[in-house]
Amino acid sequence: MASQVDSHPELTPGEQLAVKWYPPAYDIRVESVPIPTIQHRDDAIVKVKLAGLCGSDLHIYRGHGGFQDPLIFGHEFIGEVISLGESFTPNATDRPSLYPTLKVGDKVVSAFTSSCGECHFCRVGFTSRCVHCLLFGIPILPGGQAQYVRVPKAGGTLFAITGPLTTISEPSLVLLADILPTGIYAALQVLQHPKIAPVITGVAYPFSGWTPLARLEGVGQLEVGDRELVLAVVGLGPVGVCATIALLDMLASTNLSYKVIAIDPNESRRLKMQAIYEGMEEKYKANGQFKVEAIEEGKKVVEGWTNSLGCNAVLEIVGNNSALTLALSLVRPFGLISSVGVHQAPPLPFTGRECYNKNVSFDFGRCPVRSLLPVALDLMKRREDVFGAASGTGGGEAEVGGTRSLVDKIVPIGEAKKYYEMFDKGECGKVLFDPWV
Amino acid sequence: MASQVDSHPELTPGEQLAVKWYPPAYDIRVESVPIPTIQHRDDAIVKVKLAGLCGSDLHIYRGHGGFQDPLIFGHEFIGEVISLGESFTPNATDRPSLYPTLKVGDKVVSAFTSSCGECHFCRVGFTSRCVHCLLFGIPILPGGQAQYVRVPKAGGTLFAITGPLTTISEPSLVLLADILPTGIYAALQVLQHPKIAPVITGVAYPFSGWTPLARLEGVGQLEVGDRELVLAVVGLGPVGVCATIALLDMLASTNLSYKVIAIDPNESRRLKMQAIYEGMEEKYKANGQFKVEAIEEGKKVVEGWTNSLGCNAVLEIVGNNSALTLALSLVRPFGLISSVGVHQAPPLPFTGRECYNKNVSFDFGRCPVRSLLPVALDLMKRREDVFGAASGTGGGEAEVGGTRSLVDKIVPIGEAKKYYEMFDKGECGKVLFDPWV
Ligand SMILES: NC(=O)c1ccc[n+]([C@@H]2O[C@H](COP(=O)([O-])OP(=O)(O)OC[C@H]3O[C@@H](n4cnc5c(N)ncnc54)[C@H](O)[C@@H]3O)[C@@H](O)[C@H]2O)c1
Ligand SMILES: NC(=O)c1ccc[n+]([C@@H]2O[C@H](COP(=O)([O-])OP(=O)(O)OC[C@H]3O[C@@H](n4cnc5c(N)ncnc54)[C@H](O)[C@@H]3O)[C@@H](O)[C@H]2O)c1
Ligand SMILES: [Zn+2]
Ligand SMILES: [Zn+2]
Ligand SMILES: [Zn+2]
Ligand SMILES: [Zn+2]
Numbered sequence: 001m002a003s004q005v006d007s008h009p010e011l012t013p014g015e016q017l018a019v020k021w022y023p024p025a026y027d028i029r030v031e032s033v034p035i036p037t038i039q040h041r042d043d044a045i046v047k048v049k050l051a052g053l054c055g056s057d058l059h060i061y062r063g064h065g066g067f068q069d070p071l072i073f074g075h076e077f078i079g080e081v082i083s084l085g086e087s088f089t090p091n092a093t094d095r096p097s098l099y100p101t102l103k104v105g106d107k108v109v110s111a112f113t114s115s116c117g118e119c120h121f122c123r124v125g126f127t128s129r130c131v132h133c134l135l136f137g138i139p140i141l142p143g144g145q146a147q148y149v150r151v152p153k154a155g156g157t158l159f160a161i162t163g164p165l166t167t168i169s170e171p172s173l174v175l176l177a178d179i180l181p182t183g184i185y186a187a188l189q190v191l192q193h194p195k196i197a198p199v200i201t202g203v204a205y206p207f208s209g210w211t212p213l214a215r216l217e218g219v220g221q222l223e224v225g226d227r228e229l230v231l232a233v234v235g236l237g238p239v240g241v242c243a244t245i246a247l248l249d250m251l252a253s254t255n256l257s258y259k260v261i262a263i264d265p266n267e268s269r270r271l272k273m274q275a276i277y278e279g280m281e282e283k284y285k286a287n288g289q290f291k292v293e294a295i296e297e298g299k300k301v302v303e304g305w306t307n308s309l310g311c312n313a314v315l316e317i318v319g320n321n322s323a324l325t326l327a328l329s330l331v332r333p334f335g336l337i338s339s340v341g342v343h344q345a346p347p348l349p350f351t352g353r354e355c356y357n358k359n360v361s362f363d364f365g366r367c368p369v370r371s372l373l374p375v376a377l378d379l380m381k382r383r384e385d386v387f388g389a390a391s392g393t394g395g396g397e398a399e400v401g402g403t404r405s406l407v408d409k410i411v412p413i414g415e416a417k418k419y420y421e422m423f424d425k426g427e428c429g430k431v432l433f434d435p436w437v
Numbered sequence: 438m439a440s441q442v443d444s445h446p447e448l449t450p451g452e453q454l455a456v457k458w459y460p461p462a463y464d465i466r467v468e469s470v471p472i473p474t475i476q477h478r479d480d481a482i483v484k485v486k487l488a489g490l491c492g493s494d495l496h497i498y499r500g501h502g503g504f505q506d507p508l509i510f511g512h513e514f515i516g517e518v519i520s521l522g523e524s525f526t527p528n529a530t531d532r533p534s535l536y537p538t539l540k541v542g543d544k545v546v547s548a549f550t551s552s553c554g555e556c557h558f559c560r561v562g563f564t565s566r567c568v569h570c571l572l573f574g575i576p577i578l579p580g581g582q583a584q585y586v587r588v589p590k591a592g593g594t595l596f597a598i599t600g601p602l603t604t605i606s607e608p609s610l611v612l613l614a615d616i617l618p619t620g621i622y623a624a625l626q627v628l629q630h631p632k633i634a635p636v637i638t639g640v641a642y643p644f645s646g647w648t649p650l651a652r653l654e655g656v657g658q659l660e661v662g663d664r665e666l667v668l669a670v671v672g673l674g675p676v677g678v679c680a681t682i683a684l685l686d687m688l689a690s691t692n693l694s695y696k697v698i699a700i701d702p703n704e705s706r707r708l709k710m711q712a713i714y715e716g717m718e719e720k721y722k723a724n725g726q727f728k729v730e731a732i733e734e735g736k737k738v739v740e741g742w743t744n745s746l747g748c749n750a751v752l753e754i755v756g757n758n759s760a761l762t763l764a765l766s767l768v769r770p771f772g773l774i775s776s777v778g779v780h781q782a783p784p785l786p787f788t789g790r791e792c793y794n795k796n797v798s799f800d801f802g803r804c805p806v807r808s809l810l811p812v813a814l815d816l817m818k819r820r821e822d823v824f825g826a827a828s829g830t831g832g833g834e835a836e837v838g839g840t841r842s843l844v845d846k847i848v849p850i851g852e853a854k855k856y857y858e859m860f861d862k863g864e865c866g867k868v869l870f871d872p873w874v
């Protein structure tokens with residue numbers, strides 16, 4: 001199919017700029033590499049408009065990803081489809097129905113992992129473990145911190161921005177590739193969990209959730225005092241901020257009373273979260289309390305709020321064992337740890353006895369972005385008070401870099417090395433690369 | 438209150454027989470010890486009729502419990518209330534309503550941990566982590582493998598067997614103290630979990646469960662092929678058998694199609710499970726398949742059944758790291774491990790990366806028996822095909838020791854040492870001690 005490729009004036013034709021990481025660690029180079037081409041009938045080539053730098057890149061950047069070979073970074077990108085494989089020709093048969101709808105010229109946001117749309121996991125909604133799932137930005141699938149990127153299983157992976165969605169600003173669209181759906185995922189795992197169900201439904205365990213049991217006599221309705229949710233968010237990087245926004249929005253949509261504490265040792269990260277909260281409309285805050293604290297202060301707040309029982313659930317959004325240990329210390333017996341941090345080679349920092357003794361539940365893993373994208377778009381459209389100021393919904397230019405902005409900076413791709421260093425140290429918030437300036 | 442204490446003819450008055458464990462390990466002695474007395478206004482003294490030997494005793498027996506002092510074993514017992522603290526006098530005030538209903542002379546089954554019935558955890562239904570929770574059979578709370586036992590927080594802990602429940606045989610009643618509720622707990626954690634919800638509800642994630650999200654357009658109904666549950670039970674000791682019975686009963690009450698594999702390396706344990714399954718009425722088996730296998734064969738069955746995807750969930754009912762490792766290997770991405778095994782000092786045998794890469798969920802911990810007792814009684818009454826043959830419901834004598842019996846033997850307490858040795862080696866099934874012969 002038609003293919004329209006621009007090379008940078010200073011590059012050889014067929015070459016493009018990309019952010020490359022070299023092992024063992026901390027070695028970022030912006031280099032000229034071949035422009036990718038269609039390799040399979042389900043592929044698309046996307047011309048990248050903006051690409052995000054993410055906390056997940058840091059694990060590999062720091063050498064904890066277990067990779068021996070250089071790779072092109074970037075799993076968060078938006079852009080334009082410039083070329084499509086044969087599956088997308090109008091008369092292609094034997095493809096799932098969504099395939100033929102993608103067209104050259106479509107503006108798209110990509111999920112940060114590819115997913116086919118056809119397998120069991122895709123159908124059930126667990127797209128991030130599609131049997132064809134690949135993460136962008138690993139040796140066998142070069143990432144999107146580049147001018148062009150090849151997208152496998154493009155019909156399942158890409159989401160076309162059409163109709164009313166075209167009014168959303170481009171920086172906001174990048175948040176849809178990963179961090180906003182991931183934040184929603186972390187929050188939803190909490191509110192959908194059976195250990196939270198007694199508080200949500202007002203009915204004591206075991207009749208609190210969906211149940212294959214007959215409802216027996218004498219099932220007690222809970223009193224108001226047992227229907228308060230106390231929750232902690234551990235980690236306020238860009239994903240933690242999104243998780244907190246999603247959590248507070250979901251809580252506002254219920255009539256539960258709640259207390260939420262968000263914890264991060266980094267002051268600038270706390271200030272950003274506080275500013276975003278202060279910008280929220282009052283009606284979204286009416287049923288609960290919210291605090292932002294450093295680690296030790298946060299522990300004390302939880303003790304005070306819960307009479308030392310601990311939180312009903314903790315969202316772990318850091319990706320190291322110190323955060324998991326903090327999470328276990330904060331959670332009450334029969335509590336939940338919703339972990340979306342990307343964890344590496346070390347063993348989990350828990351003994352079996354600790355887990356048994358706390359009756360703790362865990363959810364680990366990667367966000368099924370493609371399934372949650374419609375939910376994330378809905379949140380973004382509804383919550384102008386957060387996303388308008390934060391990254392520009394409602395059309396027009398994004399207000400990037402303000403105290404309430406979810407996107408801190410848009411910088412030329414050539415400055416990638418410097419911004420990896422700053423982001424690694426927590427010296428900046430969410431950074432997007434523009435590969436064309 | 439009135440107290441009526443019989444000492445064994447061969448013992449000094451005020452003394453009783455009890456099963457004592459001595460550190461470091463494997464040292465069981467049946468000894469004469471003082472008969473316990475009321476120590477607190479909420480206490481009861483129970484004259485023990487039958488007491489169970491349980492897989493949980495084995496952890497301490499083997500020296501893995503971390504105890505330095507001798508203790509009286511036994512957390513599963515039924516008996517008769519012979520003495521009550523002041524809280525149970527008819528005009529006692531400031532006690533929860535259930536307290537005054539317990540009377541001297543009541544026939545009772547005890548939950549294997551004490552629970553107050555008043556605190557947050559008790560009210561919410563998570564009684565096994567009551568703020569006053571104590572396990573029977575530890576140094577500070579002598580257990581029920583004895584002639585008499587002191588029960589703290591008796592109003593919350595004991596369950597009186599009255600009315601229609603009096604037709605249940607005594608061996609069956611002992612199963613209610615721990616193993617049947619624990620089996621139900623393991624099964625219910627699976628069927629109530631949000632990662633199973635798409636299969637149960639037929640709706641894809643994230644709209645599959647209770648949700649604080651608006652139901653957006655385009656939520657796909659799942660096709661029949663994605664609505665089959667494939668589940669594994671790891672461990673077929675007495676608790677694993679109860680879990681399998683509970684799981685199959687719950688599945689029969691839904692209209693789901695399912696495949697369940699139960700795995701144990703011990704052949705006699707597998708034969709017992711197979712015999713119980715074969716004795717079940719056909720109507721309870723109509724929607725699914727069930728198999729019992731040793732470990733390697735079990736793995737192959739799961740591969741074949743699921744085209745190597747793995748199980749939707751695994752019930753881990755063993756209590757060691759080899760079982761947890763097997764469970765993780767059997768479960769599919771976005772699957773659940775419902776662990777009721779009692780785990781000890783070793784760290785969990787998983788790296789953070791393994792957990793992230795499988796998007797696995799875990800539930801750990803102790804069964805809230807007191808909350809599940811009514812459910813267990815309901816199951817026992819309904820499933821005459823299992824419990825009638827297995828331990829005698831329907832009144833009359835229990836048929837103990839048959840191939841389909843959940844109770845293998847009732848033996849004199851004086852033979853405790855021998856039966857600890859046999860049970861430890863998996864050479865017998867569930868054993869109950871009679872402290873009066
Ligand atoms: N599950 C998924 O699908 C998914 C998707 C995106 C990102 N992630 C992961 O989410 C995590 C966060 O991503 P990010 O972009 O916000 O990263 P980030 O590195 O910018 O943020 C991490 C934050 O955690 C804070 N922190 C460090 N140790 C802490 C502790 N012990 N307690 C509290 N806070 C602590 C840091 O100060 C920092 O602000 C990373 O592990 C990332 O890989 C997962
Ligand atoms: N969570 C709770 O509230 C609770 C309550 C009661 C018992 N328990 C625990 O449940 C577990 C089982 O109790 P039980 O009385 O049935 O004990 P048990 O020791 O009789 O049974 C354990 C079974 O597991 C089998 N087994 C051992 N390793 C295995 C492996 N790798 N794979 C599969 N099977 C394996 C053994 O052959 C045995 O049949 C114990 O850990 C016990 O402490 C927990
Ligand atoms: Zn990311
Ligand atoms: Zn797929
Ligand atoms: Zn037991
Ligand atoms: Zn209590």
